[in-house]
Amino acid sequence: MRQGKRRASVALLQCAVLLLAGCAARPDPAAVSPSRPDTVRPEAEIAGEAFRKAIALSREGRFVDAVPWYRAAAERGHVDAQFMLGTMYRTGRGVSRDDAAAAYWYQQASIAGNAWAQFSLGTMHIRGEGLPPNPHEGVRLYRLAAAQGHREAQYNLGVLYYNGDGVARDYAEAEGWFSKAARNGDPASQFALGRMYSTPHTGVRLDRVRAHAWYTVAAAADYPGAAEAARGLERKMSAAERASSRATARRFASEIND
Secondary structure, three states: OHHHHHHHHHHHHHHHHHHHOOOOOOOOOOOOOOOOOOOOOOHHHHHHHHHHHHHHHHHOOOHHHHHHHHHHHHHOOOHHHHHHHHHHHHHOOOOOOOHHHHHHHHHHHHHOOOHHHHHHHHHHHHHOOOOOOOHHHHHHHHHHHHHOOOHHHHHHHHHHHHHOOOOOOOHHHHHHHHHHHHHOOOHHHHHHHHHHHHOOEOOEOOOHHHHHHHHHHHHHOOOOOHHHHHHHHHOOOOHHHHHHHHHHHHHHHHHHHO
């Protein structure tokens, strides 16, 4: 199930990433306006068709042309279109950058339960982008996204609790969020766990076997510094600990890829 959700998230993200690359083409004067009245067909059907048209134009790098189609879908309640339109305003791709407009569309998609919109809006609250800084609301939105398995939200929560940014510093809470993200395949969280288990942190038990295992998993994903950290820790471990770490790393990797 996790893999299926990940594929769905990746598919939507691939479209969002298109907003960060390439140049917007000029509007096609022959394009049919998606905003024409249509009282016969169901709104959801119209929204879906507009969204598919917007995605097709985005893939061609025609972001300016895609905007009215995204808007037509978003105004009819299409959640993914709302998220994409928010991302266009946040990145300035196809439209003039407008953080307030981005926050508005992220808010619409967040209310409908879109995890990426919740994560993005949470980040804007924490950074004060397009709205006044509000760490508490940012954390609340991160938690909503994290509950849906959003690994970036899980990692960010771990960082906030680790550093005490906007929340009381709590290493045990940080460990919990890093663990969720690490098991969700996030290399930064895997590395963070390696550090937490190998050096003293209040409320977190030292465990060289788990630390080395997480460093090993992060190194397999080419996370910077993970291989070096694993080698340094391995020199302090007994033969039994090294064997146990190898088995633990295989188990972690198997769980992540399951």
